[in-house]
Each structure stands twice: as C-alpha cells, then as structure tokens.
Amino acid sequence: TKVQADGKPYVRVSTDETDLIFQIADNGRFYQLYLGAALSDESEFQNLPDHTRTDKWEAYPASGAEDFFEPAFAIRHNDGNPTSVFNYVSHEVKKIDDNVTETIVLLRDKVYPVEVKLYYTAFAKENIIKLHTEIVHQEKNPVVISRYASSMLYLENPSYYLTEFSGDWAKEAQMSTQELKFGKKIIDTKLGSRAAMFAYPFFELGLDAPARENEGDVLMGTISWTGNYRFTFEVDNSGYLRVISGINPYASDYELKPKEVFSTPEFVFTLSHEGTGKGSRNFHDWAINYQLRDGKGDRYTLLNNWENTHFDFDENKLGELMQEASQLGVDLFLLDDGWFGNKYPRKNDRAGLGDWEVTHSKLPNGVPHLVKKAQEAGVKFGIWIEPEMVNPKSELF
Incomplete structure (x- = not known):
C-alpha cells in the first residue's frame, strides 16, 4: 500500500510477520527504507532511518549513476551511453486473494524511453515475498542489457553470516558458514542446464549470529530458475548489506527489441525470527499452497x-x-x-x-x-x- 507518514510517500509490502518498506524521495527516485519484523503501525515509518539521503538504498540501481557498489541493472542505449537513472512513476496494488497481494512499481529512465516494473508478491500467512522485474524500452533500435537482476534487497545489522550449500557426486549439500565483511561474496554457477551441480541456488543469511534451527533472525532465499544464477552479497563501507539475486550476468548480454518485454526469474525469500526451522516451514507451506500441483493431495509411499x-x-x-x-x-x-x-x-x-x-x-x-x-x-x-x-x-x- 501507499501511505503518507511525516509528509512523505511510502510503499509498503507486508506479510503477517515481515515489512518491506520503500519511500519515494524528493529527487523522484525509489528507495528501500526497511526490511524487518512487521511494524505495528504506519506511524512508525517516520522513525525509520532516511536511506534516501546518505546511504541511498535505491530499489533498482542502474550502472553508471552515482552508486558506488554493485548495480542491479546495466544497459547500452542506441547512442552507446551505458547509463540509466530511474525515477518513480506510479504503483498499483492488486489483491490476488485474501492472503496474497501483488505490488507493481513502475520506474522510468529520466532521459531514455526505458521502463522497469518491480513486482513484489506477498503471501501473508506463509511469510513469503516473491520478487521479479520486467524491462521494456521504445528506443528506435534494439538495446543491449547486460545486467538484469530479479531483486535488490538491503539489510542493516551489526553482523551477517552466510550459510551456503555446495557439493559433488556422493557428497551433496555440504554446508558451510562464513561471516560477511566489507566487500563481495558471490554464489553462482556457469554450468547452464547443470546449474546446481556444484552450488545450490539457495542460501541462509543469519542476522547478528550464524543461522540456527529454532531461534534467531534469518533470511532464507532461493531463485525460480534452472539456468545460470548468481547471488551477490556486498557489505559496503557503512556496514550495510545488499543482496542481489538473478540470472548470472556472465556471458548473458541480451539484445532487447523495442517494445519487447524482458521478464526475470522470481527471487523468493522469507524472513524468520525463529531460526531456519520456522523459515523452512514457511517455504513448505508456501510450496504446498501455491507452487505444487495438488499440493495438499496424498502422495504414494x-x-x-x-x-x-x-x-x-x-x-x-x-x-x-x-x-x-x-x-x-x-x-x-x-x-x-x-x-x-x-x-x-x-x-x-x-x-x-x-x-x-x-x-x-x-x-x-x-x-x-x-x-x-x-x-x-x-x-x-x-x-x-x-x-x-x-x-x-x-x-x-
């Protein structure tokens, strides 16, 4: 929903347990303000840190602008310019059913006829949020897009602990955990149809402590994509973490024709405040209710x-x-x-x-x-x- 607090317009994407909040800034850009436990009242928005001024948590930053870190999007326009700056245009909220709400945010380049739509689908009871992006342009000739992330999320915590899963034949799903410090950590694959052969498209991100089974805050994410994927975790100079998810940009330049709509895979995440056990149950409930054919039916033993x-x-x-x-x-x-x-x-x-x-x-x-x-x-x-x-x-x- 779009609300006004302290005179500022906000966009709120919510489940029963999580809030993802954005703000439309004075410069016309669209910024993330908050990702965390559900807030009790919209009046609390005015107490959130203003990430539109100093830290600039832009929801979908493009290459070539003033952001110094990993971008979500990169393009080469017809005139050879590799820069885009997106402004907020509008958004709409669709109530899919009593439990599911879809928020669609339209962004438009300040100079070029390029538009990006950010999709946020919230599953309230399951505490799952699903994100993807659509890109379209009306330049005279095809443009080349070389980065087209499904999502960009920001986190603000004293420390971050990434748990990933790797493996090979006869030693699948080897789990390892590391603390993320300044710089980038990447989980990716370039194996095409064998994408999950050595690295799995799933992660656990412990906030303030390594992910535990029954307690603590943990963000768990995956991507609905069977090809080359990439998760980028970048801690910046202020100690904030950005998580970028999507198709691996390696050898993936795409020539996008005028008016052709490019749709990215869906990034799906849950934020659990009761450890990975609760997080995995959120995924199970979501899959049963919304992903699997006859999810509640009986299965053969x-x-x-x-x-x-x-x-x-x-x-x-x-x-x-x-x-x-x-x-x-x-x-x-x-x-x-x-x-x-x-x-x-x-x-x-x-x-x-x-x-x-x-x-x-x-x-x-x-x-x-x-x-x-x-x-x-x-x-x-x-x-x-x-x-x-x-x-x-x-x-x-």
Whole structure:
C-alpha cells in the first residue's frame, strides 16, 4: 500500500510477520527504507532511518549513476551511453486473494524511453515475498542489457553470516558458514542446464549470529530458475548489506527489441525470527499452497530396491521385497538400476546403459511377471530408466 507518514510517500509490502518498506524521495527516485519484523503501525515509518539521503538504498540501481557498489541493472542505449537513472512513476496494488497481494512499481529512465516494473508478491500467512522485474524500452533500435537482476534487497545489522550449500557426486549439500565483511561474496554457477551441480541456488543469511534451527533472525532465499544464477552479497563501507539475486550476468548480454518485454526469474525469500526451522516451514507451506500441483493431495509411499540389492537381484528377491513393502503399508515398489542389457548385462555402472531390454538371466519372465507379482502383493509397480545416458560399453553406443 501507499501511505503518507511525516509528509512523505511510502510503499509498503507486508506479510503477517515481515515489512518491506520503500519511500519515494524528493529527487523522484525509489528507495528501500526497511526490511524487518512487521511494524505495528504506519506511524512508525517516520522513525525509520532516511536511506534516501546518505546511504541511498535505491530499489533498482542502474550502472553508471552515482552508486558506488554493485548495480542491479546495466544497459547500452542506441547512442552507446551505458547509463540509466530511474525515477518513480506510479504503483498499483492488486489483491490476488485474501492472503496474497501483488505490488507493481513502475520506474522510468529520466532521459531514455526505458521502463522497469518491480513486482513484489506477498503471501501473508506463509511469510513469503516473491520478487521479479520486467524491462521494456521504445528506443528506435534494439538495446543491449547486460545486467538484469530479479531483486535488490538491503539489510542493516551489526553482523551477517552466510550459510551456503555446495557439493559433488556422493557428497551433496555440504554446508558451510562464513561471516560477511566489507566487500563481495558471490554464489553462482556457469554450468547452464547443470546449474546446481556444484552450488545450490539457495542460501541462509543469519542476522547478528550464524543461522540456527529454532531461534534467531534469518533470511532464507532461493531463485525460480534452472539456468545460470548468481547471488551477490556486498557489505559496503557503512556496514550495510545488499543482496542481489538473478540470472548470472556472465556471458548473458541480451539484445532487447523495442517494445519487447524482458521478464526475470522470481527471487523468493522469507524472513524468520525463529531460526531456519520456522523459515523452512514457511517455504513448505508456501510450496504446498501455491507452487505444487495438488499440493495438499496424498502422495504414494515408495520402496526402491537399490539400497537393498544394488545390481544383485533376481525375480525371487524382488518378489520378497514386494511382499515386505506391502506388509509395511508402502504403496509402490520401484525397480531400480540393473534390470537391462544382455550382450553387456548391467552388473555395474560401467556397461549396459542405453540397451533398454530386460536381462534374461536375471528376469527370465520379463517385466510383466514382476507387475503380476506386485499386483499379488497389493502394491503398484514402477521402473527406473535414464534415457539420456549411455555407456560406451553398450550395443547402442
């Protein structure tokens, strides 16, 4: 909502537990004033630090202006100028339902016909805020945009502790925590469709102390994007932290045609005052209610034979597992790796991939026989296949 406090116009994005507050400054620019616990009354706005004058927490700073730190946006105009300065034009608030509110802020370049829309979607009960950006222009020819962040957020705390997750095959999700000091820390990937192979698009940011399970303030964020992403955490000379999220600008210059709308991925975050446990439950509730198809529906429980048998199984072993699965109340039995290949039977992970025919020596009666055994046991049947993979030691290769 837009409110007046102390004679100044504000834009408020709120959940039940969090306030994200912006101010339209005297110079016409749009600045973040506050991100933290929900304020009890709008009269409290006048007591917030004025970040429009000295610190200049601009909501979407562009490259080439007076900001000395990492920008959210960079463009090359038709005349070669790499600078943009955005002024606030208007905003609207849409009530999606009783729980969800979308705030859209329109910014326009002071000189060039370039517009940016900032989208803030607040999920009140889940305490989730989702942000993304749209960019459009009406210059005569295409422009080149080289940075186009989904979001820019600012924090003011005595200290910041970043927890990130990295990994590799057989050592996934290795957690590490470090205190952020002056300068930049980046979590990113340049692996394209394998974006999360070594670094995961998720972080925990402990405010004043490392993130804990059941207590303390923590901001948890992720991005709805399967390609190259980048999170930039920059502590400035005043000890403030800016968090920039979006597509990785590395090798990502985009030629934007006139009137074409460029929409960024969504950055999604929650601010928990009861540790990461509460934060993760916020994400779970949001995903169940708004992201997953039939999020509140029942899901099958599943028994996979892999950890029990690896490649060493036959029809009798699998039949026994199906009976045991049924006794446990499991809904579905899944036959995993090792059921295929004859010239190069799948006895280990070095042969057979790509030859999707049943191994006669292991399963002489084929898959239909296993399906019948599953039906007799009272469980559903599923099968593992990895069609995008092939071993050099295979008939297909």
